[in-house]
Amino acid sequence: MKEIGRFRFGPVTLRSSPARDACFRVVLRDAEMHEYESTDERARRELVHRHMSNEITSLDIAAQCLADYPDAPWELRLELARQCWDESRHVAALARRLREMGGAKGEFPISTFEWNVTCAVDDLPGRLATQNRTFEAGAMDVVGGLVPALRQAQDPETADVIEAILADEIQHVRFANRWIRRFVEEDRRVLLKIVAAVRFLAEANAALQSEEGEANAVGRVAADPSLRVPAVNIADRRLAEFTDDEIQEILRQAGFRSLVSEPTAP
């Protein structure tokens, strides 16, 4: 079986994209996506399509970790296998919702950024730190704000799907937090791998994200990157076993905005 290769983008070497249906157009940069400013039907279809695509990518990543690390502890492999099922259910639920909204797969461009970065990391603790502890935890912040926003936009059906997905994601972040701590307790050098993975993610993000004032493919203008950090979903981060110190640091990065009072626009 052919291995998925790597490619160079600016200063970083990323993993080439996983296989996708021919109907999908895979893009690399935020600016090529069709994320809309408004909350109309097309914008909400794009949101569901984007989340569906991200869930496919999460499935690909969890599966690749299972395939790449046969010597990982069995209990961790079991968590990754369960994550595969969870992510596949998320894809199915979002695909069903997309069809209900009159949409179809391939309707909008997609990105596999999380795979391109995570699967370029060569060690399992680094991948868990990148995908589960950073991307999925970040998605908990974004999605936590989306649920009330979608209800406000009179779309309770999509809100229900997103809310159910969020509950599953907490466990994916929690098991990564637990295993990263265990790996570090067993071998302090693992910390260096995690630092390297997080630094690599920051470099990739810097290379690929839209610059302030840059318009995407449908004219949405990007804000200052520091202002794009979503409000922190403190309650779910606690459930996912982030420590108080870690939550405080994440809050600081988010300008001390938490989800208690401000739903984000869908």
Added chain:
Amino acid sequence: MSLTVGERAHRIATFRFVEVRLMEIVAAWIPTTPEMEVKVMLGRHVWDFAQHADALGKRTFELRERLHHSRPPSDAYLRFLEDVRALEATTERLSALYEVVLPGLAGRYAAYLKEADPILDAPSIVIVERILADTPRQRAEAEAVRRELALAAALPGDLARREGSLELLAALEARA
């Protein structure tokens, strides 16, 4: 005559090895399979195989082996699984796994049930029966996704003939 504790442990550990390998094969296929609907189905089946392996691994501990003890099958069966893993086309992957590997494995589990003592080895029987209950569902899901995507059956090479002629447990007896 019923199987000894050691013979049961060896068989269960071999089945565990195969279930772990199936989990790994399907996991490796997911990122390299383009069709979203197929990925979704394989994602569920990864979890099925993992649960099978987990239950079998707990049983090995009850049979005087290590927790989650695995024992490789015969070299020929291992090569057969490697050839399945190497398949590239979705149609071939689906045909090989759901039309050849799983029915063949179900036959091997059924043979174990015939050998097993219904009282002394009842815990193994319960696990194997639960695994066997998953197989028709998995195959039906594969058939449904194949119909939905209009994917033709495409059995590669001589996999079916090879599966039928392979001994999973004979090598086990030789090593026991």
